[in-house]
Amino acid sequence: MNLIDFAEISKGLDMLDKIKLILFASKAKPATFVKLRINPKSLGEKYQFDQVLKKEGVIFIAGRDKSYEVIRSINGNRVRWEFEGVWIGYDLFWTKKDRERFLQYSRLIGKQPKKAHLIAGRLYGYPECCIRQYVRETPEYIKKHYSCYEYYSKIQEGDQKYPYVFHQPCKVDCKATAALNKKYESVVKKKSKKIWRAFRLKSEYAMDLIIDSYSDITIDGKTIWPEKDGFDYAVITKGKIDGYYQLISFVTKRYFERGTVFRGRVLKQYHYAKIKVDRIKDVIVGLHHERKHPLIGREY
Structure with missing residues (x-):
């Protein structure tokens, strides 16, 4: 080998x-x-x-x-x-x-x-x-x-x-x-x-997706863009792709509240995916992540 x-x-x-x-x-x-x-x-x-x-x-x-x-x-x-x-x-x-x-x-x-x-x-x-x-x-x-x-x-x-x-x-x-x-x-x-x-294989999925937080750059703890003309959101798939829930980067000029649920399409190829928004469905209030240490079970 x-x-x-x-x-x-x-x-x-x-x-x-x-x-x-x-x-x-x-x-x-x-x-x-x-x-x-x-x-x-x-x-x-x-x-x-x-x-x-x-x-x-x-x-x-x-x-x-x-x-x-x-x-x-x-x-x-x-x-x-x-x-x-x-x-x-x-x-x-x-x-x-x-x-x-x-x-x-x-x-x-x-x-x-x-x-x-x-x-x-x-x-x-x-x-x-x-x-x-x-x-x-x-x-x-x-x-x-x-x-x-x-x-x-x-x-x-x-x-x-x-x-x-x-x-x-x-x-x-x-x-x-x-x-x-x-x-x-x-x-x-x-x-x-x-x-x-x-690597070249194309696949498309129609599913519900959730808007999570967006990326930012700061200096001394303050954003360099107080007035943003666009966002790089992390989007969570509500369905599994390749056996896992996915986090996908979504760059858009449109503002979405964190927790927004929308029906959309994920077009996957190479190591990236494109997202298309079809319609807004709901907003999840208080969206948050829970992680547990495998040994002591501590949430953080």
């Missing part, structure tokens, strides 16, 4: 991590980061993955086990989360030099974040124009150059237009990002048609 074989059969890697692993295995990317989830469906995969990495001569750093939760039920105004398993982050490299660059990034990120991001961007093969724009976009810069809707729609458009890259394009029509996206898709298609087809 090689890395691409593992990507195709793994139940602990999500689709985006499978894409990353295929690109890394093909040496289209010199380094990458993937999350391996260990739950009842993927028991034994950590040992299997470690063995394949060693066999392929990959230099890797495996992080500590971290627990994760999923939404188990939605009853009234309660969104209930439960522990499902643990995830382990893997930083993967082909050379010791790249591992040292990553360790340098890790040492600098808390002290010199701009320098650290420059190192990381080059390590992962991002276009220079995009690296520099990412470093430039501090909360102060964003406040000066974007409205709320402009900023979040830029991120969303980049995700949807370039599904095979893993950075924020400096602009939606970035030529370097477009070329990289085309190159990466070609590699994935050549190395694993199974994953390429699964």
Whole structure:
């Protein structure tokens, strides 16, 4: 078994991590980061993955086990989360030099974040124009150059237009990002048609959805957009998609009260989903999330 074989059969890697692993295995990317989830469906995969990495001569750093939760039920105004398993982050490299660059990034990120991001961007093969724009976009810069809707729609458009890259394009029509996206898709298609087809697959769902909170950027605890011209909402699906309730980003100029329930359509492809609102149905008063520690049962 090689890395691409593992990507195709793994139940602990999500689709985006499978894409990353295929690109890394093909040496289209010199380094990458993937999350391996260990739950009842993927028991034994950590040992299997470690063995394949060693066999392929990959230099890797495996992080500590971290627990994760999923939404188990939605009853009234309660969104209930439960522990499902643990995830382990893997930083993967082909050379010791790249591992040292990553360790340098890790040492600098808390002290010199701009320098650290420059190192990381080059390590992962991002276009220079995009690296520099990412470093430039501090909360102060964003406040000066974007409205709320402009900023979040830029991120969303980049995700949807370039599904095979893993950075924020400096602009939606970035030529370097477009070329990289085309190159990466070609590699994935050549190395694993199974994953390429699964990643491209389109699906549509008609269901009730719930508006949750929206994203924001603050300086000293205050929003940089006191008057918002748009919102990036987290939307909760009331029905399951791929076996789970989902949280989906929804960028819109329209204001919705938290807890608004609407009938809509979810159009899913690649690693994102588009939402279309059909009609408003209700408002859930006091919508909140309940999480319980798997050992002591403490709500927080």
